Amino acid sequence: MSAPVIGIVMGSDSDWPVMEEAAKALDEFEVPYEVDVVSAHRMPREMVAYGENAADRGLKAIIAGAGGAAHLPGMLASVTPLPVIGVPVPLKYLDGMDSLLSIVQMPAGVPVATVSVAGARNAGLLATRILAAHDAGLQSRMREFQSELNAQATEKGKRLRA
Numbered sequence: 001m002s003a004p005v006i007g008i009v010m011g012s013d014s015d016w017p018v019m020e021e022a023a024k025a026l027d028e029f030e031v032p033y034e035v036d037v038v039s040a041h042r043m044p045r046e047m048v049a050y051g052e053n054a055a056d057r058g059l060k061a062i063i064a065g066a067g068g069a070a071h072l073p074g075m076l077a078s079v080t081p082l083p084v085i086g087v088p089v090p091l092k093y094l095d096g097m098d099s100l101l102s103i104v105q106m107p108a109g110v111p112v113a114t115v116s117v118a119g120a121r122n123a124g125l126l127a128t129r130i131l132a133a134h135d136a137g138l139q140s141r142m143r144e145f146q147s148e149l150n151a152q153a154t155e156k157g158k159r160l161r162a
Protein backbone atom coordinates (compact mmCIF):
# COMPACT_ATOMS: atom_id res chain seq x y z
CA MET A 1 0.00 0.00 0.00
CA SER A 2 1.44 3.38 -1.02
CA ALA A 3 1.19 6.35 1.34
CA PRO A 4 -1.90 8.49 0.72
CA VAL A 5 -1.39 11.58 -1.44
CA ILE A 6 -5.00 12.80 -1.36
CA GLY A 7 -7.03 13.45 1.78
CA ILE A 8 -10.79 13.01 1.52
CA VAL A 9 -12.46 14.59 4.53
CA MET A 10 -16.06 15.42 5.37
CA GLY A 11 -18.07 17.04 8.10
CA SER A 12 -19.96 13.89 9.02
CA ASP A 13 -20.20 10.25 8.09
CA SER A 14 -23.64 11.17 6.69
CA ASP A 15 -21.72 12.86 3.84
CA TRP A 16 -20.08 9.57 2.80
CA PRO A 17 -22.72 8.40 0.29
CA VAL A 18 -21.88 11.56 -1.72
CA MET A 19 -18.14 11.63 -0.97
CA GLU A 20 -17.65 7.97 -1.84
CA GLU A 21 -17.74 8.97 -5.52
CA ALA A 22 -14.48 10.88 -5.04
CA ALA A 23 -12.89 7.76 -3.59
CA LYS A 24 -14.15 5.64 -6.49
CA ALA A 25 -12.64 8.05 -9.03
CA LEU A 26 -9.27 7.92 -7.24
CA ASP A 27 -9.52 4.11 -7.17
CA GLU A 28 -9.97 4.08 -10.96
CA PHE A 29 -6.62 5.85 -11.32
CA GLU A 30 -4.97 3.91 -8.48
CA VAL A 31 -4.31 7.11 -6.56
CA PRO A 32 -3.72 6.38 -2.86
CA TYR A 33 -5.93 8.38 -0.50
CA GLU A 34 -7.11 8.54 3.09
CA VAL A 35 -10.65 9.16 4.36
CA ASP A 36 -11.75 10.80 7.60
CA VAL A 37 -14.46 12.83 9.34
CA VAL A 38 -13.09 16.24 10.36
CA SER A 39 -15.97 18.49 11.34
CA ALA A 40 -15.29 22.23 11.25
CA HIS A 41 -17.93 22.93 13.86
CA ARG A 42 -17.85 19.83 16.05
CA MET A 43 -14.08 19.21 15.95
CA PRO A 44 -12.54 22.63 15.23
CA ARG A 45 -9.15 21.94 16.82
CA GLU A 46 -8.77 18.60 15.04
CA MET A 47 -9.82 20.29 11.79
CA VAL A 48 -7.10 22.94 12.13
CA ALA A 49 -4.51 20.28 13.03
CA TYR A 50 -5.50 18.22 9.97
CA GLY A 51 -5.04 21.20 7.67
CA GLU A 52 -1.80 22.32 9.29
CA ASN A 53 -0.20 18.85 9.09
CA ALA A 54 -1.55 17.66 5.74
CA ALA A 55 1.35 18.85 3.56
CA ASP A 56 4.02 17.61 5.98
CA ARG A 57 2.35 14.20 6.01
CA GLY A 58 2.79 13.96 2.24
CA LEU A 59 -0.68 14.85 1.00
CA LYS A 60 -0.74 16.79 -2.29
CA ALA A 61 -4.37 17.94 -2.24
CA ILE A 62 -7.44 17.76 -0.01
CA ILE A 63 -10.99 16.99 -1.09
CA ALA A 64 -13.36 18.36 1.53
CA GLY A 65 -17.11 17.83 1.54
CA ALA A 66 -19.72 19.31 3.83
CA GLY A 67 -23.38 20.22 3.88
CA GLY A 68 -25.43 23.14 5.16
CA ALA A 69 -23.20 25.80 6.74
CA ALA A 70 -20.33 24.11 4.95
CA HIS A 71 -17.24 25.79 6.38
CA LEU A 72 -14.88 22.81 6.25
CA PRO A 73 -13.29 23.34 2.80
CA GLY A 74 -12.72 27.06 3.34
CA MET A 75 -11.33 26.67 6.84
CA LEU A 76 -8.95 23.93 5.68
CA ALA A 77 -7.83 26.17 2.81
CA SER A 78 -7.03 28.88 5.35
CA VAL A 79 -4.51 26.69 7.22
CA THR A 80 -2.93 24.54 4.47
CA PRO A 81 -0.82 25.51 1.44
CA LEU A 82 -2.29 22.55 -0.47
CA PRO A 83 -5.01 22.86 -3.11
CA VAL A 84 -8.43 22.27 -1.54
CA ILE A 85 -11.34 20.97 -3.61
CA GLY A 86 -14.72 21.65 -2.04
CA VAL A 87 -17.73 19.38 -2.51
CA PRO A 88 -21.13 20.87 -1.58
CA VAL A 89 -23.18 18.07 -0.03
CA PRO A 90 -26.97 18.52 -0.43
CA LEU A 91 -29.00 18.09 2.77
CA LYS A 92 -32.74 17.73 3.32
CA TYR A 93 -33.57 21.42 2.80
CA LEU A 94 -32.47 24.08 0.29
CA ASP A 95 -31.31 21.53 -2.34
CA GLY A 96 -27.62 22.02 -1.56
CA MET A 97 -27.70 25.73 -2.42
CA ASP A 98 -26.68 26.52 1.17
CA SER A 99 -23.71 24.14 0.92
CA LEU A 100 -22.72 25.45 -2.51
CA LEU A 101 -22.76 29.12 -1.51
CA SER A 102 -20.99 28.43 1.78
CA ILE A 103 -18.14 26.76 -0.09
CA VAL A 104 -17.84 28.80 -3.28
CA GLN A 105 -17.97 32.37 -1.92
CA MET A 106 -14.42 32.49 -0.56
CA PRO A 107 -12.59 35.75 0.11
CA ALA A 108 -9.68 36.65 -2.18
CA GLY A 109 -6.46 35.00 -1.05
CA VAL A 110 -8.03 31.78 0.20
CA PRO A 111 -9.01 29.66 -2.83
CA VAL A 112 -11.26 26.62 -2.82
CA ALA A 113 -11.86 24.82 -6.12
CA THR A 114 -15.59 24.16 -5.78
CA VAL A 115 -17.25 21.41 -7.80
CA SER A 116 -20.98 21.10 -8.41
CA VAL A 117 -23.50 20.12 -5.74
CA ALA A 118 -22.78 16.44 -4.97
CA GLY A 119 -19.99 16.59 -7.60
CA ALA A 120 -17.62 14.34 -5.68
CA ARG A 121 -16.68 12.32 -8.77
CA ASN A 122 -15.36 15.46 -10.43
CA ALA A 123 -13.50 16.29 -7.20
CA GLY A 124 -11.71 12.94 -7.47
CA LEU A 125 -10.95 13.54 -11.15
CA LEU A 126 -9.71 17.08 -10.47
CA ALA A 127 -7.41 15.83 -7.71
CA THR A 128 -6.08 13.24 -10.18
CA ARG A 129 -5.40 15.99 -12.74
CA ILE A 130 -3.52 18.02 -10.11
CA LEU A 131 -1.26 15.01 -9.49
CA ALA A 132 -1.01 14.29 -13.23
CA ALA A 133 0.54 17.71 -13.88
CA HIS A 134 3.77 16.24 -12.44
CA ASP A 135 3.25 12.58 -13.33
CA ALA A 136 3.54 11.60 -17.00
CA GLY A 137 2.07 8.13 -16.41
CA LEU A 138 -0.99 9.50 -14.67
CA GLN A 139 -1.38 12.17 -17.35
CA SER A 140 -1.38 9.53 -20.05
CA ARG A 141 -4.08 7.58 -18.19
CA MET A 142 -6.13 10.78 -17.92
CA ARG A 143 -5.84 11.23 -21.69
CA GLU A 144 -7.07 7.65 -22.18
CA PHE A 145 -9.98 8.33 -19.84
CA GLN A 146 -10.87 11.44 -21.86
CA SER A 147 -10.71 9.45 -25.11
CA GLU A 148 -13.10 6.88 -23.62
CA LEU A 149 -15.51 9.67 -22.62
CA ASN A 150 -15.33 10.99 -26.16
CA ALA A 151 -15.99 7.53 -27.63
CA GLN A 152 -18.98 6.97 -25.34
CA ALA A 153 -20.52 10.35 -26.22
CA THR A 154 -19.90 9.77 -29.93
CA GLU A 155 -21.57 6.36 -29.71
CA LYS A 156 -24.65 7.93 -28.09
CA GLY A 157 -24.95 10.34 -31.02
CA LYS A 158 -24.58 7.49 -33.52
CA ARG A 159 -27.38 5.53 -31.81
CA LEU A 160 -29.70 8.55 -31.91
CA ARG A 161 -28.97 9.22 -35.59
CA ALA A 162 -29.53 5.55 -36.60
Ligand code: RP5
Nearest residue numbers: 011012014015066067068089
Ligand atom coordinates in the same frame (compact mmCIF):
# COMPACT_ATOMS: atom_id res chain seq x y z
C1 RP5 B 1 -22.34 19.17 8.20
O1 RP5 B 1 -23.57 18.91 8.77
C2 RP5 B 1 -21.90 17.84 7.68
O2 RP5 B 1 -20.96 18.02 6.65
C3 RP5 B 1 -23.16 17.22 7.19
O3 RP5 B 1 -23.37 17.48 5.82
C4 RP5 B 1 -24.22 17.94 8.00
C5 RP5 B 1 -25.07 17.05 8.85
O4 RP5 B 1 -24.28 16.27 9.71
P1 RP5 B 1 -24.94 15.15 10.62
O5 RP5 B 1 -25.91 15.84 11.51
O6 RP5 B 1 -25.59 14.17 9.67
O7 RP5 B 1 -23.79 14.51 11.37
O8 RP5 B 1 -21.43 19.69 9.07
